Ligand SMILES: Nc1ncnc2c1ncn2[C@@H]1O[C@H](COP(=O)(O)OP(=O)(O)OP(=O)(O)O)[C@@H](O)[C@H]1O
């Protein structure tokens with residue numbers, strides 16, 4: 475069955491200027507992500523994995539090359555359009571959870587709706603459903619400090635899911651977790667995958683990588699299939 479990729483990168487490069495020197499971090503990336511894919515990207519530190527994920531998530535722009543998201547070119551869009559796309563298409567999960575320490579679990583998951591065009595009762599329903607999906611319905615009034623690392627990451631995943639993103643991007647989501655909590659988070663990503671989510675996940679953990687349908691290796695700014 476031929477299918478249009480949800481995200482398609484063609485000959486993508488990214489340079490960073492550091493003082494007098496320009497470092498080419500991505501050196502010609504070609505990548506197609508299809509609906510329902512679970513893609514893992516591995517590779518040594520500094521090889522450009524996070525840079526690639528940031529571009530996929532419209533948090534950063536490529537230097538050259540094209541990025542087509544859901545059939546539409548992303549290049550050349552204004553910052554405002556780009557952040558609108560980010561808010562409606564992308565769910566981000568980071569290694570450091572990025573939760574607001576003073577806010578409850580409920581409030582943390584509600585955060586993306588501050589910017590969304592959705593009324594409060596619809597937002598509330600989505601937050602409760604996302605909390606249920608990650609098994610945190612009984613922790614809604616807790617603050618992050620009262621949760622385990624795995625629970626904190628589940629809050630971050632619920633926050634990413636609540637907006638019903640077309641693409642879930644996770645950068646080392648188990649990097650700060652012990653093996654038991656890592657396994658829980660891994661099961662959760664597998665469950666999301668089975669329910670139809672499209673996931674691109676960066677990891678150093680071979681156990682996490684085994685869960686994926688395909689694993690790509692970033693080496694010196696280029697992607698290799700094993
Ligand atoms: N904003 C930036 N300005 C300058 N250089 C940057 C910037 N972001 C990343 N780099 C450089 O780009 C290279 C790739 O960084 P990146 O964070 O993508 O690597 P990574 O593969 O995610 O590494 P890790 O596994 O350690 O997270 C590094 O050499 C880094 O110093």
Ligand SMILES: [Mg+2]
Pocket residue numbers: 523524525645
């Ligand atoms: Mg990184």
